[in-house]
Amino acid sequence: MADGKDIDLDIQQWQNIMQETYTSLSPFDSTSIDDLRRVTALVRAPWTEGGPVMQRIEEKHVGTYSTRIRLYYPNHDQACPTLIYIHGGGYIIFSLDTHDRLMREYASRANVVVIGVDYSLSPEVKYPRAIYEIVSVIQWLREQNATDLSIDVNRMAIGGDSAGANLSVATNLRLRALNEPVLVAQLLNYGVYDRVRPTSDSYVRYNDPKYRLNAEEMQFYFNNYIQNEADYDDPYVCPLHADLHGLPPSFLTITECDVLFDENRSMAEALRKANVNVEEHIYHGTTHSFLEAVRIATISNKALDDACQWLIKQFY
Numbered sequence: 530m531a532d533g534k535d536i537d538l539d540i541q542q543w544q545n546i547m548q549e550t551y552t553s554l555s556p557f558d559s560t561s562i563d564d565l566r567r568v569t570a571l572v573r574a575p576w577t578e579g580g581p582v583m584q585r586i587e588e589k590h591v592g593t594y595s596t597r598i599r600l601y602y603p604n605h606d607q608a609c610p611t612l613i614y615i616h617g618g619g620y621i622i623f624s625l626d627t628h629d630r631l632m633r634e635y636a637s638r639a640n641v642v643v644i645g646v647d648y649s650l651s652p653e654v655k656y657p658r659a660i661y662e663i664v665s666v667i668q669w670l671r672e673q674n675a676t677d678l679s680i681d682v683n684r685m686a687i688g689g690d691s692a693g694a695n696l697s698v699a700t701n702l703r704l705r706a707l708n709e710p711v712l713v714a715q716l717l718n719y720g721v722y723d724r725v726r727p728t729s730d731s732y733v734r735y736n737d738p739k740y741r742l743n744a745e746e747m748q749f750y751f752n753n754y755i756q757n758e759a760d761y762d763d764p765y766v767c768p769l770h771a772d773l774h775g776l777p778p779s780f781l782t783i784t785e786c787d788v789l790f791d792e793n794r795s796m797a798e799a800l801r802k803a804n805v806n807v808e809e810h811i812y813h814g815t816t817h818s819f820l821e822a823v824r825i826a827t828i829s830n831k832a833l834d835d836a837c838q839w840l841i842k843q844f845y
Contacts, residue, residue: 531734531735531737531740531786533737533739533740535785535786535813535814536739536740536786536814536815536816537813537814537815537819537826537828539822539825539826539827539828539829540814540815540816540819540822540826540828540829542825542826543576543819543821543822543825543826544739544741544816547572547576550571550572550575551568551572554568554571554572560749562621562622562652562753565621565622566621566622569618569622569623569627570622570623570624570626570627573623573627573821574626574627576630576821576822576824577626577627577628577629577630578630578824579630579824580630580633580634580637580823580824581603581633581634581636581637581638583601583602583603583633583636583637584602584603584604584605585602586599586600586601586602587599587600587602588600591665591666591669591670592662592665592666592668592669593661593662593665593669594649594661594662594665596646596647596648596649596662596663596665596666597625597647598644598645598646598647598666599625599632599644599645599647600642600643600644600678601632601633601636601642601643601644601645602636602642602679603636603637603640603641603642604640605640605679606679607679608675608676608679608680608681609640609641609642609679609680609681609684610639610641610642610680610681610684610685610686610844610845611641611642611643611644611675611680611681611682611684611685611686612635612636612639612641612642612643612644612685612686612687612688612716612840613643613644613646613663613666613667613685613686613687613688613712614628614631614632614635614643614644614645614646614687614688614689614693615646615648615663615687615688615689615693615694615696615697615700616628616645616689616690616693617689617690617691617692617693617694617718617818618650618691618692618693619691619692619746619747619749619750619753619754620650620651620656620659620692620750620753620754621650621651621652621750621753621754622650624647625645625647628645628690628821629645630821630823630824631690631820631821631823632645634823634833635688635833635836635837635840638833638834638837639837639840639841640841641840641844642678642679642680644666644670644680646662646663646666648662648663648696649662651753651754652753652754655754655755655756656754656755656756656760656763656765656766657699657763657765659696660696660699660700660703660765661703663687663696663700664700664703664704664707667685667687667700667704667712668709670682670685683713684713684844685712685713686712686713686714686715686716686777686840686843686844687700687701687712687714687715687716688715688716688717688718688836689716689717689718689720690718690719690720690818690820691718691719691720691721691789691817691818692720692721692750692754693718693720694717694718694719694720694721694722695720695721695722695766695768697715697716697717697720698715698717698720698722698768698771698776699764699765699766699768700712701715701776701777702764702765702768702771702776703765705775705776711775711776711777712777713777713778713843713844714777714778714779714780714840714843714844715776715777715778715779715780716779716780716782716836716839716840717779717780717781717782717796718781718782718820718836719782719783719784719787719789719793719817719818719819720781720789720792720793720796721747721789721792722767722768722769722789722792722793722795722796723767723769723770723792723795724751724761724766724767725744725747725748725751726791726792727744729791729792730791731787731788731789731790731791731792732744732788732791735786735787735788735790736788740786740787740788740816740817741787741816741817741818742787742788742789742816742817742818743788744788747788754766768796769792769795769796769799772803773799773800773802773803773805774803774804774805775803776800776803776805777805777843778805778806778807778808778843779797779800779805779806779807779808780807780808780809780810780835780836780839780840781793781796781797781807781808781809781810782810782812782820782832782835782836783797783809783810783811783812784812784815784816784817784819785811785812785813785814785815786814786815786816787815787816787817788817789817793809794809797809808839810832810835812828812831812832814828815828815829815832819832820832820833
């Protein structure tokens, strides 16, 4: 197991500040979903402050499931490219609010409309409900032709972090299965692509609280998300083992100090083997969720710039 000295100094500062907030909010029951949602939202709140100012932000309820979406418009009213963003949180926590700063950063840096999807969390609903909701939002956008929303439905990408990256890939797989067009690109930040593999090198090396995410947490998330063990065989749950042919160009933001490191490298290779155009970046010294440290971390800013430069190339 690593000793924690390999963590970037800015990222370590970010982790230390968050840990102080967690400590100030103790005691709380880490096995209670309600407590987890309340506390993690409070811990994340300061990190959503500041950042780019949008021309306007709108919310709507759309699609078969009346799913709430939030639209971020950086500076224009004409039809323009769009990034549909799926927040992480192990399928059970976080929200549009915890990822508000991150979505504004993407909108501003890539000059695109960002649409955050407020999919239903587990365990109130189980797999595959979240995927169906996201697909329904995309279908609604396409059916409306989204002209009144000032977006170009022929230039829509999807992206997300952690569980949100998983749901992004699963959404494209679902669209392909329905014989509907996949989105033009997928932006995948430190995603979950396989079941917990506690003997893999990265799980062994980084399975410690100092690196933020550990095997016990991951298993807890999966236990609340899936309906039964058989779901692990479903490619929508573990897309690392899916047929990935026909998926769009993919950008993978990979955290070095993360139990998910190995499966992210494996996912990049699996996509390449499926003839998908892949760009992957490993950010050394970073831990899970490091993009949320954009307010203070140079490496988080670099990662966002790298992704947005790539995204712009996919649209133009």
